Amino acid sequence: MIYAMSDIHGCIAPLNAALETVNLRDGRSKLILLGDYCDRGPDSLQVYERIMRLQEEYPGQVVALRGNHEEMLLEYCDMVADPDYARAWMLADSGLATTKSFLGAKAFQQVVHMLKLRRFEDAYRFSVERMKADHADILSWIRGLPYYYETPTQVFVHAGIDEDAGDLWMIGTPPEYFTAMMPDYVGRHFDLDVIAGHIATETISGIPSYRGIWHDGASHYYVDGNVVENGHVLVLRYDEATGRYSGEGLE
Ligand SMILES: [Mn+2]
Structure with a gap:
Protein backbone atom coordinates (compact mmCIF):
# COMPACT_ATOMS: atom_id res chain seq x y z
CA MET A 1 0.00 0.00 0.00
CA ASN A 68 6.72 26.01 -0.76
CA HIS A 69 6.50 26.63 3.00
CA GLU A 70 9.73 24.64 3.48
CA GLU A 71 11.30 26.73 0.70
CA MET A 72 10.19 29.91 2.49
CA LEU A 73 11.46 28.77 5.87
CA LEU A 74 14.90 28.05 4.40
CA GLU A 75 14.89 31.31 2.47
CA TYR A 76 14.14 33.36 5.58
CA CYS A 77 16.92 31.59 7.46
CA ASP A 78 19.35 32.23 4.59
CA MET A 79 18.39 35.88 4.02
CA VAL A 80 18.88 36.99 7.61
CA ALA A 81 21.58 39.49 6.59
CA ASP A 82 19.07 41.28 4.33
CA PRO A 83 16.90 43.78 6.28
CA ASP A 84 14.23 43.73 3.55
CA TYR A 85 13.35 40.26 4.68
CA ALA A 86 12.40 41.33 8.21
CA ARG A 87 8.90 42.43 7.13
CA ALA A 88 8.45 39.61 4.63
CA TRP A 89 9.27 37.11 7.36
CA MET A 90 6.62 38.47 9.71
CA LEU A 91 3.96 38.69 7.03
CA ALA A 92 4.58 35.14 5.81
CA ASP A 93 4.46 33.54 9.25
CA SER A 94 0.95 34.65 10.13
CA GLY A 95 0.74 35.27 13.85
CA LEU A 96 4.39 34.14 14.07
CA ALA A 97 3.06 30.64 14.69
CA THR A 98 6.14 28.87 13.34
CA THR A 99 8.56 31.12 15.17
CA LYS A 100 6.67 30.59 18.42
CA SER A 101 6.73 26.83 17.99
CA PHE A 102 10.48 26.70 17.16
CA LEU A 103 11.60 29.17 19.84
CA GLY A 104 9.52 28.13 22.82
CA ALA A 105 7.66 30.49 25.14
CA LYS A 106 10.56 32.32 26.78
CA ALA A 107 12.57 33.23 23.69
CA PHE A 108 9.34 34.05 21.87
CA GLN A 109 8.49 36.61 24.57
CA GLN A 110 11.74 38.38 23.68
CA VAL A 111 10.68 38.47 20.02
CA VAL A 112 7.31 39.95 20.96
CA HIS A 113 9.09 42.55 23.07
CA MET A 114 11.34 43.59 20.16
CA LEU A 115 8.35 43.80 17.83
CA LYS A 116 6.49 46.07 20.26
CA LEU A 117 9.51 48.37 20.13
CA ARG A 118 9.34 48.12 16.33
CA ARG A 119 12.80 46.54 16.23
CA PHE A 120 11.76 44.35 13.30
CA GLU A 121 15.24 43.49 12.06
CA ASP A 122 16.43 42.56 15.55
CA ALA A 123 13.40 40.32 16.03
CA TYR A 124 14.07 38.62 12.68
CA ARG A 125 17.78 38.10 13.37
CA PHE A 126 17.17 36.86 16.89
CA SER A 127 14.51 34.37 15.75
CA VAL A 128 16.68 32.93 12.98
CA GLU A 129 19.72 32.72 15.27
CA ARG A 130 17.70 30.79 17.84
CA MET A 131 16.30 28.45 15.22
CA LYS A 132 19.78 27.77 13.84
CA ALA A 133 21.23 27.26 17.32
CA ASP A 134 18.48 25.02 18.73
CA HIS A 135 17.17 23.20 15.66
CA ALA A 136 20.07 22.83 13.22
CA ASP A 137 19.15 19.15 12.78
CA ILE A 138 15.66 20.04 11.55
CA LEU A 139 16.87 22.81 9.25
CA SER A 140 19.44 20.54 7.65
CA TRP A 141 16.81 17.79 7.29
CA ILE A 142 14.51 20.29 5.51
CA ARG A 143 17.39 21.34 3.26
CA GLY A 144 17.72 17.74 2.08
MN1 LIG B 1 1.84 24.78 -0.52
Whole structure:
Protein backbone atom coordinates (compact mmCIF):
# COMPACT_ATOMS: atom_id res chain seq x y z
CA MET A 1 0.00 0.00 0.00
CA ILE A 2 1.11 3.56 -0.67
CA TYR A 3 -0.37 6.24 1.59
CA ALA A 4 -0.17 9.95 0.79
CA MET A 5 -1.03 13.07 2.76
CA SER A 6 -0.18 16.73 2.39
CA ASP A 7 -0.25 20.22 3.89
CA ILE A 8 -0.06 19.46 7.60
CA HIS A 9 0.63 23.15 8.36
CA GLY A 10 1.61 22.86 12.00
CA CYS A 11 -1.44 20.78 13.05
CA ILE A 12 -0.05 17.92 15.13
CA ALA A 13 -3.34 16.41 16.43
CA PRO A 14 -4.88 15.98 12.95
CA LEU A 15 -1.55 14.55 11.73
CA ASN A 16 -1.52 12.01 14.55
CA ALA A 17 -5.15 11.09 13.87
CA ALA A 18 -4.35 10.57 10.17
CA LEU A 19 -1.32 8.44 11.06
CA GLU A 20 -3.62 6.13 13.04
CA THR A 21 -5.05 5.02 9.67
CA VAL A 22 -1.61 4.29 8.17
CA ASN A 23 -0.12 0.83 8.63
CA LEU A 24 3.58 0.51 7.79
CA ARG A 25 4.21 -2.63 9.84
CA ASP A 26 4.49 -4.93 6.81
CA GLY A 27 7.91 -3.37 6.17
CA ARG A 28 6.99 -2.61 2.52
CA SER A 29 4.14 -0.09 2.54
CA LYS A 30 5.07 3.51 2.02
CA LEU A 31 3.90 6.84 3.35
CA ILE A 32 4.52 9.84 1.07
CA LEU A 33 4.17 13.25 2.71
CA LEU A 34 3.75 15.97 0.10
CA GLY A 35 5.17 18.97 1.96
CA ASP A 36 4.05 22.13 3.78
CA TYR A 37 4.57 20.86 7.31
CA CYS A 38 4.87 24.30 8.93
CA ASP A 39 3.07 27.68 9.22
CA ARG A 40 -0.54 28.60 10.12
CA GLY A 41 -1.12 25.94 12.82
CA PRO A 42 0.54 26.11 16.28
CA ASP A 43 2.80 23.01 16.22
CA SER A 44 5.22 23.26 13.29
CA LEU A 45 8.20 22.07 15.33
CA GLN A 46 6.29 19.03 16.64
CA VAL A 47 5.16 18.14 13.12
CA TYR A 48 8.76 18.12 11.84
CA GLU A 49 9.90 16.07 14.83
CA ARG A 50 7.08 13.57 14.36
CA ILE A 51 7.93 13.03 10.69
CA MET A 52 11.66 12.70 11.38
CA ARG A 53 10.89 10.10 14.09
CA LEU A 54 8.63 8.18 11.70
CA GLN A 55 11.48 7.99 9.18
CA GLU A 56 13.73 6.53 11.86
CA GLU A 57 11.04 4.09 12.96
CA TYR A 58 10.31 2.85 9.42
CA PRO A 59 13.58 3.23 7.46
CA GLY A 60 13.02 3.64 3.72
CA GLN A 61 9.22 3.62 4.07
CA VAL A 62 8.49 7.27 4.83
CA VAL A 63 9.18 9.84 2.11
CA ALA A 64 8.89 13.53 2.99
CA LEU A 65 8.79 15.93 0.03
CA ARG A 66 9.29 19.69 0.25
CA GLY A 67 6.56 22.29 -0.13
CA ASN A 68 6.72 26.01 -0.76
CA HIS A 69 6.50 26.63 3.00
CA GLU A 70 9.73 24.64 3.48
CA GLU A 71 11.30 26.73 0.70
CA MET A 72 10.19 29.91 2.49
CA LEU A 73 11.46 28.77 5.87
CA LEU A 74 14.90 28.05 4.40
CA GLU A 75 14.89 31.31 2.47
CA TYR A 76 14.14 33.36 5.58
CA CYS A 77 16.92 31.59 7.46
CA ASP A 78 19.35 32.23 4.59
CA MET A 79 18.39 35.88 4.02
CA VAL A 80 18.88 36.99 7.61
CA ALA A 81 21.58 39.49 6.59
CA ASP A 82 19.07 41.28 4.33
CA PRO A 83 16.90 43.78 6.28
CA ASP A 84 14.23 43.73 3.55
CA TYR A 85 13.35 40.26 4.68
CA ALA A 86 12.40 41.33 8.21
CA ARG A 87 8.90 42.43 7.13
CA ALA A 88 8.45 39.61 4.63
CA TRP A 89 9.27 37.11 7.36
CA MET A 90 6.62 38.47 9.71
CA LEU A 91 3.96 38.69 7.03
CA ALA A 92 4.58 35.14 5.81
CA ASP A 93 4.46 33.54 9.25
CA SER A 94 0.95 34.65 10.13
CA GLY A 95 0.74 35.27 13.85
CA LEU A 96 4.39 34.14 14.07
CA ALA A 97 3.06 30.64 14.69
CA THR A 98 6.14 28.87 13.34
CA THR A 99 8.56 31.12 15.17
CA LYS A 100 6.67 30.59 18.42
CA SER A 101 6.73 26.83 17.99
CA PHE A 102 10.48 26.70 17.16
CA LEU A 103 11.60 29.17 19.84
CA GLY A 104 9.52 28.13 22.82
CA ALA A 105 7.66 30.49 25.14
CA LYS A 106 10.56 32.32 26.78
CA ALA A 107 12.57 33.23 23.69
CA PHE A 108 9.34 34.05 21.87
CA GLN A 109 8.49 36.61 24.57
CA GLN A 110 11.74 38.38 23.68
CA VAL A 111 10.68 38.47 20.02
CA VAL A 112 7.31 39.95 20.96
CA HIS A 113 9.09 42.55 23.07
CA MET A 114 11.34 43.59 20.16
CA LEU A 115 8.35 43.80 17.83
CA LYS A 116 6.49 46.07 20.26
CA LEU A 117 9.51 48.37 20.13
CA ARG A 118 9.34 48.12 16.33
CA ARG A 119 12.80 46.54 16.23
CA PHE A 120 11.76 44.35 13.30
CA GLU A 121 15.24 43.49 12.06
CA ASP A 122 16.43 42.56 15.55
CA ALA A 123 13.40 40.32 16.03
CA TYR A 124 14.07 38.62 12.68
CA ARG A 125 17.78 38.10 13.37
CA PHE A 126 17.17 36.86 16.89
CA SER A 127 14.51 34.37 15.75
CA VAL A 128 16.68 32.93 12.98
CA GLU A 129 19.72 32.72 15.27
CA ARG A 130 17.70 30.79 17.84
CA MET A 131 16.30 28.45 15.22
CA LYS A 132 19.78 27.77 13.84
CA ALA A 133 21.23 27.26 17.32
CA ASP A 134 18.48 25.02 18.73
CA HIS A 135 17.17 23.20 15.66
CA ALA A 136 20.07 22.83 13.22
CA ASP A 137 19.15 19.15 12.78
CA ILE A 138 15.66 20.04 11.55
CA LEU A 139 16.87 22.81 9.25
CA SER A 140 19.44 20.54 7.65
CA TRP A 141 16.81 17.79 7.29
CA ILE A 142 14.51 20.29 5.51
CA ARG A 143 17.39 21.34 3.26
CA GLY A 144 17.72 17.74 2.08
CA LEU A 145 14.04 17.14 1.23
CA PRO A 146 13.40 16.04 -2.37
CA TYR A 147 10.96 17.75 -4.75
CA TYR A 148 9.15 14.64 -5.95
CA TYR A 149 8.81 10.89 -5.57
CA GLU A 150 8.25 8.59 -8.53
CA THR A 151 6.84 5.12 -8.96
CA PRO A 152 6.53 3.38 -12.37
CA THR A 153 3.01 4.85 -12.78
CA GLN A 154 2.97 7.94 -10.56
CA VAL A 155 4.65 11.11 -9.48
CA PHE A 156 4.02 12.52 -6.02
CA VAL A 157 4.82 16.23 -5.71
CA HIS A 158 3.78 19.19 -3.58
CA ALA A 159 2.23 21.39 -6.30
CA GLY A 160 2.78 19.89 -9.76
CA ILE A 161 5.08 19.23 -12.68
CA ASP A 162 5.43 20.71 -16.18
CA GLU A 163 3.41 18.10 -18.05
CA ASP A 164 4.02 19.82 -21.40
CA ALA A 165 7.61 18.62 -21.07
CA GLY A 166 6.31 15.03 -21.42
CA ASP A 167 8.86 12.37 -20.54
CA LEU A 168 11.33 15.14 -19.74
CA TRP A 169 9.16 16.67 -16.96
CA MET A 170 11.93 15.92 -14.50
CA ILE A 171 14.36 18.33 -16.13
CA GLY A 172 11.68 20.49 -17.79
CA THR A 173 10.06 21.54 -14.51
CA PRO A 174 11.73 24.55 -12.84
CA PRO A 175 12.35 23.82 -9.13
CA GLU A 176 9.87 26.48 -8.01
CA TYR A 177 7.10 24.79 -10.05
CA PHE A 178 7.39 21.60 -8.03
CA THR A 179 6.49 23.47 -4.86
CA ALA A 180 4.33 26.35 -6.06
CA MET A 181 2.95 25.99 -9.59
CA MET A 182 -0.70 26.65 -10.36
CA PRO A 183 -2.74 23.57 -11.26
CA ASP A 184 -2.65 24.05 -15.04
CA TYR A 185 -3.40 20.50 -16.13
CA VAL A 186 -6.68 19.75 -14.40
CA GLY A 187 -8.81 17.34 -16.45
CA ARG A 188 -5.95 16.49 -18.81
CA HIS A 189 -4.37 13.12 -19.33
CA PHE A 190 -0.72 12.56 -18.47
CA ASP A 191 1.23 9.31 -18.76
CA LEU A 192 1.76 9.24 -15.00
CA ASP A 193 -0.80 9.87 -12.27
CA VAL A 194 0.09 13.11 -10.52
CA ILE A 195 -0.64 13.19 -6.79
CA ALA A 196 -0.36 16.68 -5.32
CA GLY A 197 -1.34 18.94 -2.46
CA HIS A 198 -0.74 22.71 -2.16
CA ILE A 199 -4.23 23.77 -3.14
CA ALA A 200 -7.25 22.84 -1.00
CA THR A 201 -9.61 20.39 -2.67
CA GLU A 202 -12.54 22.76 -1.95
CA THR A 203 -10.72 25.26 -4.21
CA ILE A 204 -9.44 22.99 -6.96
CA SER A 205 -12.77 21.15 -7.22
CA GLY A 206 -14.69 24.43 -7.46
CA ILE A 207 -17.11 23.11 -4.82
CA PRO A 208 -16.81 25.23 -1.63
CA SER A 209 -18.33 22.51 0.56
CA TYR A 210 -16.03 19.78 -0.80
CA ARG A 211 -14.01 18.04 1.90
CA GLY A 212 -12.57 14.86 0.35
CA ILE A 213 -9.67 13.87 -1.87
CA TRP A 214 -10.42 15.16 -5.36
CA HIS A 215 -9.81 13.23 -8.58
CA ASP A 216 -10.13 15.33 -11.73
CA GLY A 217 -11.40 12.41 -13.83
CA ALA A 218 -8.07 12.27 -15.66
CA SER A 219 -4.57 11.91 -14.20
CA HIS A 220 -4.67 14.11 -11.10
CA TYR A 221 -5.41 13.47 -7.44
CA TYR A 222 -5.46 16.37 -4.96
CA VAL A 223 -5.19 15.63 -1.25
CA ASP A 224 -4.91 18.97 0.59
CA GLY A 225 -8.00 18.97 2.85
CA ASN A 226 -7.31 22.44 4.32
CA VAL A 227 -6.51 21.17 7.81
CA VAL A 228 -6.36 24.62 9.42
CA GLU A 229 -10.01 25.25 8.54
CA ASN A 230 -11.35 21.70 8.73
CA GLY A 231 -9.20 20.12 11.45
CA HIS A 232 -8.62 17.02 9.37
CA VAL A 233 -5.78 15.56 7.27
CA LEU A 234 -6.91 13.49 4.28
CA VAL A 235 -5.21 10.15 3.59
CA LEU A 236 -5.02 8.80 0.04
CA ARG A 237 -4.40 5.06 -0.31
CA TYR A 238 -3.07 3.35 -3.42
CA ASP A 239 -3.18 -0.43 -3.62
CA GLU A 240 -0.27 -1.50 -5.82
CA ALA A 241 -1.80 -4.95 -6.35
CA THR A 242 -5.07 -3.66 -7.84
CA GLY A 243 -3.95 -0.22 -9.07
CA ARG A 244 -6.90 1.31 -7.21
CA TYR A 245 -6.99 4.56 -5.25
CA SER A 246 -9.19 4.98 -2.20
CA GLY A 247 -9.81 7.46 0.58
CA GLU A 248 -12.39 10.04 1.61
CA GLY A 249 -14.08 11.57 -1.41
CA LEU A 250 -13.19 8.67 -3.72
CA GLU A 251 -15.50 5.66 -4.07
MN1 LIG B 1 1.84 24.78 -0.52
